[in-house]
Amino acid sequence: MVTPDRKITAKLIELKKIYQYIKFKPTALSAGKVEIENKYDFLNLNEFDISWIVLREGIPVESGTLQELNLVPNEKTVIEFPFKRRYDPGKEYFLNISATLKNKTSWAEKGHQIASAQFALTPRPAIEAIDNSVLAALNVKTEGSNLIISGSGFSTAFNTATGKMTSLQYGNTEYLYKQNGLNLNWYRSVGNDKFTDQNYYPVLEDKPVFIYSVADDNKSVILISDFVATINSPTPVKLPYSVKYTVYGNGMIDVEGSFTKPSTGAIIRRLGLQMQLPEGFENIKYYGKGPHESYIDRIKSAYVGLYSTTPKGMEYEHYVRAQSLGNREDVRWIEISDGKMQV
Numbered sequence: 001m002v003t004p005d006r007k008i009t010a011k012l013i014e015l016k017k018i019y020q021y022i023k024f025k026p027t028a029l030s031a032g033k034v035e036i037e038n039k040y041d042f043l044n045l046n047e048f049d050i051s052w053i054v055l056r057e058g059i060p061v062e063s064g065t066l067q068e069l070n071l072v073p074n075e076k077t078v079i080e081f082p083f084k085r086r087y088d089p090g091k092e093y094f095l096n097i098s099a100t101l102k103n104k105t106s107w108a109e110k111g112h113q114i115a116s117a118q119f120a121l122t123p124r125p126a127i128e129a130i131d132n133s134v135l136a137a138l139n140v141k142t143e144g145s146n147l148i149i150s151g152s153g154f155s156t157a158f159n160t161a162t163g164k165m166t167s168l169q170y171g172n173t174e175y176l177y178k179q180n181g182l183n184l185n186w187y188r189s190v191g192n193d194k195f196t197d198q199n200y201y202p203v204l205e206d207k208p209v210f211i212y213s214v215a216d217d218n219k220s221v222i223l224i225s226d227f228v229a230t231i232n233s234p235t236p237v238k239l240p241y242s243v244k245y246t247v248y249g250n251g252m253i254d255v256e257g258s259f260t261k262p263s264t265g266a267i268i269r270r271l272g273l274q275m276q277l278p279e280g281f282e283n284i285k286y287y288g289k290g291p292h293e294s295y296i297d298r299i300k301s302a303y304v305g306l307y308s309t310t311p312k313g314m315e316y317e318h319y320v321r322a323q324s325l326g327n328r329e330d331v332r333w334i335e336i337s338d339g340k341m342q343v
Contacts, residue, residue, distance in 0.1 A: 058306030163225030
């Protein structure tokens with residue numbers, strides 16, 4: 001939970017969340033009602049300040065502090081939080097609640113957070129469909145083994161022999177490092193899984209099946225690459241997967257990866273695609289679970305919000321042994337920039 005030199009880890013933050021003695025349970029969020037339970041055996045909740053914030057797309061739009069709550073140990077009550085309950089269509093709202101020390105103690109300062117909770121006030125909006133009627137037409141041409149698609153202010157290229165993206169330019173900026181677009185990523189270094197094979201093995205791919213289709217109005221192009229990858233472990237593992245790209249006239253590109261994990265793929269813990277940006281893209285902004293790392297089985301203490309960090313900040317998790325880290329769950333969007341351009 002802490003490192004040998006007593007640094008706080010995300011695991012400790014998760015433990016604090018699970019063990020907190022002030023419990024919050026939504027009873028009627030449409031009316032702002034939340035049940036608060038005092039699980040302490042000796043403390044009255046009048047020793048804490050209970051505050052709340054309403055977030056719209058991760059940005060605070062309302063906040064307040066409840067009147068002193070006189071709730072004796074092992075009792076519960078329902079409180080109405082006085083937020084406005086008016087929501088803009090298509091926007092996502094959350095209610096964050098925090099209980100903090102009202103006074104300084106021998107072990108913590110005034111304002112130290114003791115318990116917290118987050119509740120969704122609206123459903124997660126669906127991704128808006130792209131309106132083809134407002135898109136400009138695309139230019140599609142081949143140069144040797146390269147398929148080049150360009151539009152107003154952007155271009156992208158695919159190698160028809162390898163099925164991989166080799167260039168992605170917006171303005172005069174190239175966003176792919178060494179022409180290396182999205183590639184299969186199957187490996188995770190997990191330091192606590194000592195019972196299984198933790199070695200990395202190289203991957204070879206058969207010649208892919210690559211097809212593309214230009215829309216009748218020339219405003220979008222669909223490209224599909226079908227691969228069979230072989231992980232060269234002591235018992236080789238064959239892994240079929242496909243990547244579908246949809247390139248739109250406004251420069252947006254939808255990417256959909258489909259993977260088939262073989263029955264013999266015990267060494268495969270997670271499947272996805274990865275790419276590397278050129279040097280200099282050091283500013284990261286994302287809307288999702290944070291601010292610390294989270295995983296599907298360690299997610300209670302991470303709340304949906306709007307966070308800013310850096311690549312170094314993403315790895316600031318204090319693991320004793322080097323391993324995979326820095327994951328963020330439930331990310332709605334991420335923006336990576338060099339201070340001038342962004343992707």
